[in-house]
Amino acid sequence: MSALPARADAVVIGGGVIGTSAAYHLAEAGVNTVLLERGSLGGGASAHTAGMVRTYFPGDPDTGQRAVRSLNAYHDFARHTAAPLALKRLGFMALFTDEQEIADFEATHQAQQAAGVQVSLISAREASGLNPLINERAVLAAAWSPEAYHVDGLDIVRGYAAAARNHGSRLFTHTPVTGIDDDNTVHTPQGSIKAGSIVCTAGPWSGEVASMASVDLPMTPRSMEMLFTDIPPSPHRELPMTMHAASGLRIRSWKDRILLAMGAPKAGETREAWLGRIAGHLGTLFPALDGIGLHRAWTGDFDASPNNTAFIGEDPTRRFLYAAGFTGAGLCQAPAAGEKLRDLLIVK
Incomplete structure (x- = not known):
């Protein structure tokens, strides 16, 4: 395994369908991006689904809107x-x-x-x-x-991962995050990396990752x-x-x-x-x-939020972005979530 670079504009934590989408959309926009995955790509929640993408979510047109945008992206x-x-x-x-x-x-x-x-x-x-x-x-x-x-959700993960690499993103598997400093230095057993922005897409572990950065993300696996x-x-x-x-x-x-x-x-x-x-x-x-x-x-x-609607946003106190709480519907929203994270990061 190659060594972690000393720094990156964005460090994405989590290599499932949301994380690889984020890495692709950021790298495609010219952001120097590193992705850290604690296991294998797509080995978490992305691999444990019914393998369906849909646009109708009863009582939740906001999720439906992201799903419509995402389905269009999958067709393309x-x-x-x-x-x-x-x-x-x-x-x-x-x-x-x-x-x-x-x-x-x-x-x-x-x-x-x-x-x-x-x-x-x-x-x-x-x-x-x-x-x-x-x-x-x-x-x-x-x-x-x-x-x-x-x-097949793993086809989406692999496609985004390959495209992210083609745009210069570096993806590290079997590299769990063990700590995050106040200056956005991310620590792993393979070394440390200074992040201009942290992007948390760690699925059920998103709350744990956020707490390392003193960010409150009310997740309930x-x-x-x-x-x-x-x-x-x-x-x-x-x-x-x-x-x-x-x-x-x-x-x-x-x-x-x-x-x-x-x-x-x-x-x-x-x-x-x-x-x-x-x-x-x-x-x-x-x-x-x-x-x-x-x-x-x-x-x-x-990963589940209190109202089963995904969190996609940025902490107001530091450069810590997140997309979590998809409750098993990450496949349906991954392209739109990656686009939103990209837009949040590059507007500043």
Whole structure:
């Protein structure tokens, strides 16, 4: 491994999808950039997702606006990074089982459209036409957003990393940050580097990194477990990602199985009880999956803010920028987050 340089205009801490996007956008703008990653690139939260990018986030048009900008960037990814993405359109659906959920959708629909999000309210019958596993009688209506795609998150990380290097950025893996001085000197086991600006994109560790710099970033790491079903008894066509608005249960096709998630056990809840809650929702909403075997696919920690909306900004007291709190939706917002960090850094 080559030695750390003595200084850099920007030191990005964290080499997931947000960090590599930041490194690319900064280097492409002519900023002397170094990225430090404690493990391997994309080895954290970026690797533990359902592999979907979407633009509709119920009740959150601000996130939708970043996601729309990001999806446009992914469609144009190859031109900027020379790394084409295999985007496969699946669509995204949120199932409403309570009248208030429908009212909430209608209250924010105009704002979603103004943000560029393509989403409409459809009937339970229309929803079951898009996903035949749905029990029409258990659903009142659904939100349907066709702009949702399967993508390999590591392809995004690798594409941004290669493009960042092509623009002169230096990326160091297996280089954890151990301390940050008041003058923005960043310490690692491989040496120290003086940063003109620090850019924190460390995912679940963002709060820990921020505290090293005496910056308060109210992050709460949250566990997420993805599950595979057994192979369903009847073959199914490829399904859109489908979310139950009330519980957060999400399912989508994954080869010959179903991939699903519903957070992780609550405090004091056993894993068996949590799996029982999932099984209950599956039996009600998707009767064909009633009683199907569930198996751990992968687990991971995600960075979460108190209101589940990402923090992207700069500390008022020092040159410390941050983008964190994406709660597993970093893939959906990475290009826009990198652009925002670049703009924050170069305007001064």
